[in-house]
Structures are given as C-alpha cells and as structure tokens.
Amino acid sequence: MISLTINGKAHQLDIDPETPLLWVLRDELHMTGTKLGCGMSLCGACTVHMDGTPVRACSLPVSAVAGTNIQTIETINSPAFQAVQKAWRELDVVQCGYCQSGQIMSATALLQTNSKPTDEQIDAAMSGNLCRCATYHRIRSAIHQASDQLGAKAK
Incomplete structure (x- = not known):
C-alpha cells in the first residue's frame, strides 16, 4: 500500500x-x-x-x-499560475496544446521562486519542456508578461 x-x-x-x-x-x-x-x-x-x-x-x-x-494542473491556483494562465491566453501561446500543461507547470514553478526572471533564467527553467509547434518565443513573452503582472500586484 x-x-x-x-x-x-x-x-x-x-x-x-x-x-x-x-x-x-x-x-x-x-x-x-x-x-x-x-x-x-x-x-x-x-x-x-x-x-x-x-x-x-x-x-x-x-x-x-x-x-x-x-x-497537478487540475488544482494549481497560485497567483503565479493565474498570471501565467492569463498571459498564455492574451498572447495566444497555444497551438496544438499538447505540451501546455507541462509548460504552464514549469513556468508557474519558475515564477513562484523567481518573480522577475531574465531571458536566460526562463530558457534554463523551461529547457526541459519541448514544444513541437515551436512557440518558444511566445512562451518566453508570456512568462515575462506574467512576471510583470505579478510585480504590478505586489506594488
């Protein structure tokens, strides 16, 4: 058991x-x-x-x-997750969508530990997540947007 x-x-x-x-x-x-x-x-x-x-x-x-x-993705609901989810929608990150639950979970974990990541830190944190549709530039932009939104809420 x-x-x-x-x-x-x-x-x-x-x-x-x-x-x-x-x-x-x-x-x-x-x-x-x-x-x-x-x-x-x-x-x-x-x-x-x-x-x-x-x-x-x-x-x-x-x-x-x-x-x-x-x-899991089913119940995560932190401020970082909410900001990531909102940015994903606003920047139309998803194409086929298959990788997105993993992408979102990794992006959320990054923002929960580093609220203002650099491009290099984003790339390192997301390096284990592959997107066959190659939306990497939108993923990075969405993480920056989510970071900005989290920073605005903290002020």
Missing part, C-alpha cells in the same frame, strides 16, 4: 511501487491534465510539482513521491 498526497488529498493505493506517477494520476485517479509525451523525462509534457518543484511524472516511480505533496 502506498500513501500519496495529490492536490491536497490523501490517497491509499495498492499498486506496484515502481509504477510511474503519471500512470497513477491518469489511470488510477483519472486526472488526465498531465500528459504523456516521450515517456523518458525528455519532453516535459508530464510535469507536475513535487513539494513545489517541477518533476517529470512519466518516469518517477510512485514510491519516490510517497510522503511528498504532489500538485
């Missing part, structure tokens, strides 16, 4: 401890906002937060997250 806290809710699961977190989220708990991209932690589509840090759920065994707090 594995005990998990996901989106603030405790779960007891009788599951193989080596099962990737992604499959627990999608197949066992029916949280389908986190996507499978590559299955090897290379594309970032499966990004979730573990104790506030972005991690790849596709290759992370569920046993490694026991005792941590996992947050």
